[in-house]
Amino acid sequence: MSNLSPAQLALPHVARIHAYTPGLQPAGQGWVKLNTNECPYPPSPLVAEALRREIGDDGASLRLYPNPKSTPLRAAIAKLHALGPDQVCVGNGSDDILNLLVRAFCSSSAGAGFTFPSYSLYPVLVEIQDGRAVVIEFDRSMTLPIDRISDSSARAFFLTSPNAPTGVAFSNTEIERVLGAFPGLLVVDEAYAPFARENAVGLLARHPRLVVVRTLSKAYALAGIRVGYALADPKVIGLLDGVRDSYNVGRLSQVAAVAALGDAAYYEGVVAKVIVTREGNLARFAQRGWFTYPSQANFIFTEPKNSRGETGPVVAKAAYDFLFERKVLVRHFPHHPLTAPFLRVTIGTDGEMQALQSTLDAWVGV
Amino acid sequence: MSNLSPAQLALPHVARIHAYTPGLQPAGQGWVKLNTNECPYPPSPLVAEALRREIGDDGASLRLYPNPKSTPLRAAIAKLHALGPDQVCVGNGSDDILNLLVRAFCSSSAGAGFTFPSYSLYPVLVEIQDGRAVVIEFDRSMTLPIDRISDSSARAFFLTSPNAPTGVAFSNTEIERVLGAFPGLLVVDEAYAPFARENAVGLLARHPRLVVVRTLSKAYALAGIRVGYALADPKVIGLLDGVRDSYNVGRLSQVAAVAALGDAAYYEGVVAKVIVTREGNLARFAQRGWFTYPSQANFIFTEPKNSRGETGPVVAKAAYDFLFERKVLVRHFPHHPLTAPFLRVTIGTDGEMQALQSTLDAWVGV
Numbered sequence: 001m002s003n004l005s006p007a008q009l010a011l012p013h014v015a016r017i018h019a020y021t022p023g024l025q026p027a028g029q030g031w032v033k034l035n036t037n038e039c040p041y042p043p044s045p046l047v048a049e050a051l052r053r054e055i056g057d058d059g060a061s062l063r064l065y066p067n068p069k070s071t072p073l074r075a076a077i078a079k080l081h082a083l084g085p086d087q088v089c090v091g092n093g094s095d096d097i098l099n100l101l102v103r104a105f106c107s108s109s110a111g112a113g114f115t116f117p118s119y120s121l122y123p124v125l126v127e128i129q130d131g132r133a134v135v136i137e138f139d140r141s142m143t144l145p146i147d148r149i150s151d152s153s154a155r156a157f158f159l160t161s162p163n164a165p166t167g168v169a170f171s172n173t174e175i176e177r178v179l180g181a182f183p184g185l186l187v188v189d190e191a192y193a194p195f196a197r198e199n200a201v202g203l204l205a206r207h208p209r210l211v212v213v214r215t216l217s218k219a220y221a222l223a224g225i226r227v228g229y230a231l232a233d234p235k236v237i238g239l240l241d242g243v244r245d246s247y248n249v250g251r252l253s254q255v256a257a258v259a260a261l262g263d264a265a266y267y268e269g270v271v272a273k274v275i276v277t278r279e280g281n282l283a284r285f286a287q288r289g290w291f292t293y294p295s296q297a298n299f300i301f302t303e304p305k306n307s308r309g310e311t312g313p314v315v316a317k318a319a320y321d322f323l324f325e326r327k328v329l330v331r332h333f334p335h336h337p338l339t340a341p342f343l344r345v346t347i348g349t350d351g352e353m354q355a356l357q358s359t360l361d362a363w364v365g366v
Numbered sequence: 367m368s369n370l371s372p373a374q375l376a377l378p379h380v381a382r383i384h385a386y387t388p389g390l391q392p393a394g395q396g397w398v399k400l401n402t403n404e405c406p407y408p409p410s411p412l413v414a415e416a417l418r419r420e421i422g423d424d425g426a427s428l429r430l431y432p433n434p435k436s437t438p439l440r441a442a443i444a445k446l447h448a449l450g451p452d453q454v455c456v457g458n459g460s461d462d463i464l465n466l467l468v469r470a471f472c473s474s475s476a477g478a479g480f481t482f483p484s485y486s487l488y489p490v491l492v493e494i495q496d497g498r499a500v501v502i503e504f505d506r507s508m509t510l511p512i513d514r515i516s517d518s519s520a521r522a523f524f525l526t527s528p529n530a531p532t533g534v535a536f537s538n539t540e541i542e543r544v545l546g547a548f549p550g551l552l553v554v555d556e557a558y559a560p561f562a563r564e565n566a567v568g569l570l571a572r573h574p575r576l577v578v579v580r581t582l583s584k585a586y587a588l589a590g591i592r593v594g595y596a597l598a599d600p601k602v603i604g605l606l607d608g609v610r611d612s613y614n615v616g617r618l619s620q621v622a623a624v625a626a627l628g629d630a631a632y633y634e635g636v637v638a639k640v641i642v643t644r645e646g647n648l649a650r651f652a653q654r655g656w657f658t659y660p661s662q663a664n665f666i667f668t669e670p671k672n673s674r675g676e677t678g679p680v681v682a683k684a685a686y687d688f689l690f691e692r693k694v695l696v697r698h699f700p701h702h703p704l705t706a707p708f709l710r711v712t713i714g715t716d717g718e719m720q721a722l723q724s725t726l727d728a729w730v731g732v
Contacts, residue, residue, distance in 0.1 A: 006574055006602045009521055009551050014470045017608040022434045039429045048425035051618075052418065059414035062622065063405045063587035068388045092458050092592075095611050103494065104380045121612075128469065128609050155375055185375050208372055221429035224617035226458075236372045242383040243494050245461050246487075251590035252417075252618045256428065 013130040020124040023331055032328040032355045034346040037164075037192075037299050039221035041273070041349070043256070044266040047222070050259035051252060066251040069241070073254045076261045077229055081201050086234040089241060090257075092248045094191060094215035094228025098158070099125050100240045101211065101230070105156040105185055106131035113154030115145075117165060117339050119189060122158050138338065142168045142293060150181035157184055161200070162192040165333060165344040167295025169196045172203060179207050185236070187211045191228075192297035194219035194271050195278070201231060208233040218298055219271050220260045227257040274298050278347045284357055288364070299346045307365045313340035322363045328356055379496040386490040389697055398694040398721045400712040403530075403558075403665050405587035407639070407715070409622070410632040413588070416625035417618060432617040435607070439620045442627045443595055447567050452600040455607060456623075458614045460557060460581035460594025464524070465491050466606045467577065467596070471522040471551055472497035479520030481511075483531060483705050485555060488524050504704065508534045508659060516547035523550055527566070528558040531699060531710040533661025535562045538569060545573050551602070553577045557594075558663035560585035560637050561644070567597060574599040584664055585637050586626045593623040640664050644713045650723055654730070665712045673731045679706035688729045694722050 007015055023036035054061060067073075070090040078085040091097035102125040106112035113134035114122040126133040134154040136145055142163065149157055159178070162169040179186055190212055193199040200212050211232040217223035227249060230240060249257075260267070278295060285292040285302045291311070292302040304319035305311050313334060320332040320343060330346070333339035345356060373381055389402035420427060433439075436456040444451040457463035468491040472478035479500035480488040492499040500520040502511055508529065515523055525544070528535040545552055556578055559565040566578050577598040583589035593615060596606060615623075626633070644661060651658040651668045657677070658668040670685040671677050679700060686698040686709055696712075699705035711722060 004549065006551060006599055007605065009575070010470050010605050011473055011476060014605055014609060019608050020612045022431070022612045025431060025433065033430075036431055038431065041429070042424045042426035043428055045424060047428065048421050048423065051421050051425065055414050055417050057414065058408045058411060059417065059622075060408035062409055062413065062590040063407070064399075065388070065391060065402055065404065065583070065589045066592070067391065092616075093611070093613055095613065099611060104376050107377055110377060183370065185372060209375070217431070223431045223613075224428040226432070226613060226616040233372055239373065239376050239380055242385050243380060245459070245465060246386045246388045247459055247461065247589075247592060250458075250592040250616065250619060253616055256425075 011130070013127065017127050018124065020121050024329060026329060030327050032348065032352045034348050034352065034356060035329045035331045037218055037346045038223050039218060039270060039274070039298070040347070040352060041221055041270050043221040044260050044263035046259040046263045046266075047256045050255050054252060054255045062251060064251070065247055066249060066254055068246045070249045070254050073249070073257050076258050080261055081231060083204065083231060084234070086237060087204065087231055089230045089232070089237045089244070090249050091228045091230070091244065093217065093226040094189070094213050095121060096244070096248060097213050097228050097230045097240070098122070098189070100243050101156060101187055102126060102129050102131065103243045104239045108132055110155035111153060113149065113152045113157040115159065115163070117163070117333070117336065118158070118160040119164050140338065142166050144170050144174045144178070146174065146177050146181065149178055152182070155184050156187060157182060158187045158189055160189045160191070162196050162295070162297040164192070164297070165299070165331070165339065165342070166293045166301045167297040167299055168293050169198065169296035172198055172200060175200050176203060179203070179210060185209050185211060187213060189213045191215045191218055195275060195298050196296035204231060204233075208235070211236055216257055216260060220267060221270065222256060222260055225253040225256045227253050274347050277350055277353055281347065281353050281357070299344050301342050301344050303341050304343060305364075311341055316341050316343055319343060319360070319363055323356070323359055326359050328359050330356075377496070379493065383493050384490065386487050390695060392695060396693050398714065398718045400714050400718065400722060401695045401697045403584055403712045404589050405584060405636060405640070405664070406713070406718060407587055407636050409587040410626050410629035412625040412629045412632075413622045416621050420618060420621045428617060430617070431613055432615060432620055434612045436615045436620050439615070439623050442624050446627055447597060449570065449597060450600070452603060453570065453597055455596045455598070455603045455610070456615055457594045457596070457610065459583065459592040460555070460579050461487060462610070462614060463579050463594050463596045463606070464488070464555070466609050467522060467553055468492060468495050468497065469609045470605045474498055476521035477519060479515065479518045479523040481525065481529070483529070483699070483702065484524070484526040485530050506704065508532050510536050510540050510544070512540065512543050512547065515544055518548070521550050522553060523548060524553045524555055526555045526557070528562050528661070528663040530558070530663070531665070531697070531705065531708070532659045532667045533663040533665055534659050535564065535662035538564055538566060541566050542569060545569070545576060551575050551577060553579060555579045557581045557584055561641060561664050562662035570597060570599075574601070577602055582623055582626060586633060587636065588622060588626055591619040591622045593619050640713050643716055643719055647713065647719050647723070665710050667708050667710050669707050670709060671730070677707050682707050682709055685709060685726070685729055689722070689725055692725050694725050696722075
């Protein structure tokens with residue numbers, strides 16, 4: 001081992017990791033930012049109020065460690081979903097929760113499964129764990145391949161519903177069919193479920209192998225404070241608590257999250273507004289004759305068609321570039337035939353969506 | 367795999383994990399809290415100011431993801447230590463950094479070494495990783511066993527300096543002797559270094575296998591916001607960035623940390639005050655005739671002697687209980703002969719330390 005460099009001392013798989021690429025956070029003003037599925041509206045006014053109260057005159061409470069279990073926040077989440085507090089684990093963003101699930105259930109022999117496309121963090125987390133990844137590809141229909149998931153031999157399967165980047169949601173009937181046939185742990189990543197017609201929380205009562213993951217980053221407009229959570233059987237929660245950092249969620253994040261969850265009316269207003277804007281824009285893309293998946297999320301996955309009626313990866317990239325040059329930022333996933341012909345557009349304010357649509361008008365030469 | 371419970375689906379080592387036990391965070395008022403090495407003074411007033419500015423009227427910025435690399439914070443840390451920004455990685459508390467180091471350098475074959483006693487989180491992190499732990503025990507002198515560390519066969523060795531819970535600091539001369547003989551990665555956990563005469567940051571320039579870990583939880587009075595960092599060779603930083611969560615530090619934490627690091631005068635005042643209080647209390651314990659390690663941290667590790675002149679685990683526990691019943695909270699580590707006869711007392715305000723000493727007077731029947 002003598003004279004080894006730090007990189008040579010690292011575990012071999014770590015030196016090979018391809019880090020997750022977060023969406024661009026542009027510097028400077030004037031961007032119409034529709035690339036990372038953030039909420040276009042501010043959080044509940046109760047959040048700023050609660051934060052100011054916690055900070056007080058001099059921030060004195062910040063000298064103390066936070067509640068290590070986020071106990072008041074777990075209680076608020078449990079109440080919201082009519083579950084017990086022992087069915088809730090809080091994470092530093094839902095990414096923390098997903099990481100804990102991979103650490104608890106995935107290894108080089110115990111595979112972690114996920115669909116392609118879905119949240120591109122999963123393969124990164126499995127790579128960090130030096131685990132076995134089991135990838136189930138969708139076809140262009142994006143219908144859930146229940147049999148292939150069931151037969152996948154994965155120890156835990158991560159299903160994003162509504163899916164990203166398509167926006168396609170899977171019904172509870174489909175999810176229960178997976179639970180009936182797949183013998184492992186089923187993690188339903190519901191980051192976008194507040195914008196969907198249905199969610200899987202009600203299935204927890206009769207499925208101990210189900211984990212539902214949520215975030216406050218989207219519908220609660222709190223991507224900046226990093227709070228997500230798992231809902232599951234108390235035994236699963238106990239396992240996650242065993243592998244999580246003991247102070248994983250700071251004082252201000254806990255306070256902000258409790259305040260946001262306590263303002264149901266504001267939350268419902270934001271969600272309703274995003275859905276109305278989404279439906280209007282889905283109609284607009286249909287008018288354009290662009291193939292677009294039926295989104296139940298706060299984004300739209302659409303296949304740009306240029307003035308000559310062409311589609312495909314090159315066309316999508318051209319549309320992306322045209323938008324980018326005019327400071328409209330969306331997301332393009334160029335590395336796979338299922339995603340490369342599409343753009344993912346976060347639902348912004350009506351004004352932002354108008355800017356997007358006008359720029360696309362200019363692109364197609366309307 | 368059919369009909370397995372969630373616990374049976376988990377990785378075998380995960381089901382056996384002994385979670386880290388954080389110090390008690392007592393509910394209710396009136397406690398003299400000297401058990402978790404928090405700072406007795408509030409953070410710099412610039413912190414509350416910066417937080418209020420970030421929150422603004424309506425907390426609108428919180429809807430956006432934080433800077434994924436904590437870039438402005440890395441720049442501030444680099445400037446503080448006269449290093450390059452590529453020599454800095456920021457974590458969700460230094461516990462996050464320690465976890466990343468274990469994930470990058472430790473496995474069932476690549477051992478992670480640490481001394482006993484030292485920070486009790488290390489063995490938990492190694493257990494979560496299903497890694498091999500290499501424990502080097504101090505003797506009661508608490509002198510650094512340089513040869514045993516060098517010969518330990520650990521891939522990475524975690525050295526707490528000043529050590530916890532003893533407060534004993536190791537000199538740069540000793541640390542360089544370890545670096546000369548130990549062929550692995552040496553992580554010097556400097557959570558308490560702001561209270562010490564010396565620190566290892568200056569050694570980074572000529573030792574690429576050295577990592578220095580710091581936290582804002584102690585000297586910067588920001589345990590509640592969870593910010594810590596690693597200083598190391600850019601190659602090591604790159605490895606940590608590969609395994610960390612892409613949004614591991616929230617917006618408010620980044621803002622608070624930058625503000626705190628920017629107020630050097632306030633920081634120096636807090637550190638100086640804690641040191642003066644520590645020295646006064648070290649003298650007081652010497653007067654009592656209690657064996658006490660020479661602390662360079664913000665706590666004191668002392669061996670209580672009862673009215674009959676007896677010491678030992680039972681005596682220490684009796685002193686702990688006597689203090690606890692009078693709402694003075696310190697820390698007792700009963701599970702090892704090296705620590706069981708002692709109590710660890712965080713340096714509080716002069717008033718809090720007076721309350722502690724008076725209660726101990728009552729205990730010994732002065």
